[in-house]
Each structure stands twice: as structure tokens, then as C-alpha cells.
Amino acid sequence: MSGTAVKVIQLFVALSLLIVLHEGGHFFFAKLFKTRVEKFYLFFDFLFPFSGLLNFSLFKKKKGDTEYGIGWFPLGGYVKIAGMVDESMDKEQMALPPQPWEYRSKKPYQRLFIMLGGIIVNTLLAIVLYIIVFGVYGEEYLPTANATYGIMVDSTAKSTGLLNGDKITGIDGKPIARFEKIVPTMVLEQGKTLQVVRNGQTIDVPVVEGTVRAINKGGKRGMFIMPRMPVNVEEITKGTTADKMGLKAKDSIIAINNVPVRFYDEFDSFKAALAGKQFSMSVMRNGNKVDLSSIMPTDKKLGFIANLDEDRYFITDKIKYNPLQAVGRGFSYTFEKFSDYLLSFKLMFTSKEVKLNESMGGIISFGKIFPGEFDMQKFLMLTAFVSIILAFMNLLPIPGLDGGYVIFLLFEMITGKTVSEKVMERATTVGLVLLLTLMVYANGLDIFRLFKH
DSSP: OHHHHHHHHHHHHHHHHHEEEEEEEHHHHHHHTTOOOEEEEESSSSBBTTTTTOEEEEEEEEEEEEEEEEEEEEEEEEEETTTSSTTOOOOOOOHSSSOOGGGGGOOOHHHEEEEEEEHHHHHHHHHHHHHHHHTTTOEEEOOOOGGGGGGEHHHHHHHHHHOTOOOEEEEETOOOBGGGOOOOHHHHHOOEEEEEEETTEEEEOOTTTTTHHHHHHHOOOOHHHOOOOOOOOEEEOOSSHHHHHOOTTTTTEEEEETOOSSHHHHHHEEEEEEEESSSEEEEETEEEEEEEEEEEEETOOOEEEEEOOOHHHHOOOEOOOOOOHHHHHHHHHHHHHHHHHHHHHHHHHHHHSSSSHHHOOOOOHHHHHHHHOOHHHHOOOOOHHHHHHHHHHHHOOTTBBBBHHHHHHHOOOOHOOOOHHHHHHHHHHHHHHHHHHHHHHHHHHHHHHHOOO
């Protein structure tokens, strides 16, 4: 199965689970307060947000007062709660006198819980998934001080003034304990200077204006810097130059044209200089030196995957959690990720470096965050993170989203005045059109990026 197919399957499973549980949160509180739920759908059985267009289901079954089903439009899902102005825009029902089992007949605090149900469940799910991950797998990370060989830099990092072999110790005078926190901290906190050890001397490297934008625009936070590593071969692609020249998995490249090569960045610079030329390569194989030769492809792609597993080269810190500690870490980690996402969202509107059209993405962007090979730990962590994103996005005060309804309810609870159904209908219509526009825009950006690259 291809890496793309694995990504798609993981995305589909994660989103389907999160949508069902989100809508299940609304369903739970509706039933708790004896409110009738007429429909419970994974995906939409109409062309969202136009409730009267292309109405059909892939599957549906009526049980009690509720019709359970799977719609054909695979972006989101919904529960149709009796007596509520929502995406179904059922004006006929709203024109009738309120009934005891309807949403509009319930007390404001009960309606508030019904509307917050999905957000509550998404947040609790993230906490539970993180508890499971920390309880089963623990937590492993590379201390910044243990990146023994320093860093490898890409072109963006090099333009900032960083060099291969530099050791980053802090940002704006604040020590960074975990290596993987360096780039997120620089981006989220809009860092101005990096504290770097170079040739035994500690210096300040200013973060050049446009660096954060370049990182976000390229979608390569993980490539800006990496721990500097030797060149060890993990996998060979059949039929490529690497395969034909006799390179084998587990080989360690030690020289190019008899010039010693210790690190992958050194090997990379040789590739650029030798494009289209004959070259020799020395490798260590089972303790023996083996000499190989070939012509470097003009695209500089030899056809092998290097082993960039940090565990192989560095001493990582591994934290084991007992069940009680895992619960505490699950809560604190959820709060950290929620705070980080809130700050990322804020930066799209307040930072000169973070541009809305370069940071937004649709379904393709979501799919790219999943790895091409299935790993249960990564899948659970990413599903938890997407759950946090869904909770956050649904909390936005946009009519049509849960947060929009919450604003109206809070207004009612504070003032004692009910927002008229007419106002609710118009606000919901505007909100749904806005959501459709944002959805088309975000997915359009994804498609544009695909063709651009």
C-alpha cells in the first residue's frame, strides 16, 4: 500500500471517529435533558450548507425518535435537534408552537450544555488519548544538550545565519530544554535571537525578518533544522543509481572522492557539486571498507533513504508514567497543545511573519500531517491533536458553529432576553455562507499548492 493511501485511510478513520464523537456530545446532553434528536449523521445528507439540495443518504436507519445515517457529502456531520435553528434550516418546525421535548423549551443552562457537548467531548477525547499514549509508551525526547553534533540546516536556516554544526541553546535568552521545541518556540513566540554555540563560543544569531514566514510558507518546520547525523543507509530503491552501484542497506558512507564525510549535510553538499559527474564512494559494511563508483544523477537523487532515527545516534530522555502520572500529563499536555494552537491562530491575524493564506489549509493539509507508514503511537497523538483543533474551531463565535450559538445563549443568560428566531435564522444563514466560503478558500489553497509544486 502506498504512503499516500496510508495517509488517506488514517485521515478518514480519525475524522470519522472525531465527527461521530463530537456529534455524540451534542446527542448525549440533548438526551440528558430529554430533548428529541431527529437525526444523527456522519457526513451531510445534503450539499452543505444548502439543506434543500441533493438530499440523500448512503445509509440510514430509524431507531426511536432518531434517524441514524451516513451522508454523501464527506465534510463534517450533524445532529438535528428538535426546535433548534441549525444547518437544516427547518422553518416549518420553528413556525409551530414550542413542545416540551424541543430545544427551545429547555432552560438556558441546559441549551448551553447541549451546544457545548461536542467541544467537551473533543477535549475529553484528546485528554484520554494522551493519557493512553503517555501511560503505554511514556514520553521520549532529545534534550537540546544531547544533540552532540549540533544541527543540520536547510537553505532558510542558512539564510538566517545558522551553520551546520551549530548548537542552539536558547531563544531570546530563554534556555530550550527539548530539541523539538526550538522551531515551534521560535515561531510561536516570534523569537528575535538564537543563542548558539559555534566553535566553542556562544554567540547571538538574529532571526532575520521573513524567516518565520519562509518556514510556514514552505510547510517544513521539521526541515528548518535537524540534529546533525552521520550518513547511514536505511533503505535502497530498486533500479536507482544507489541500487546499480551496489549500495546496501546498513552501509555507512564515510568518503566521497576520497574526501572524508562524517555527516549527512557534508554528503549533501558533495551531491550538489557532482551532479552529472563520475564519483567514487567509500562505505563501511560489516566492519569492512567497500569502494563504489557511479555517475551522480543530474537531479542529485541517488535513490536511498538515510536513517535519521535520533535514538540511534543520541541519548534521549525517556519518561515512564504510572497511571496517575499519565492522567496528570494527559491534562497538562492537552492544555499545552490547546494554548499553542490558540497562539498559532492569533498570529495569523497579528503577525507580519505569519500570513493567513500561507498558514491555512483544508483536507489535504490535514492528510499530510499523518505519516506514510502506520504507527499507533503517532496516530493516537495526531488524532488527539486534530480533536483539539476541532474543539477550538467549533468554539469560534461564528453563527452556524457551536461557538456562535453559545454567544447567543450567553447573551440570553446575562440579559434575560431571548434572541428572536428570525435573528437566529439570518445569523445562521450568514454564518453557514461564511463557513462555506472559508472551506472553499482553504481547500482551494491546498489545490493551488499541489499544482504549484
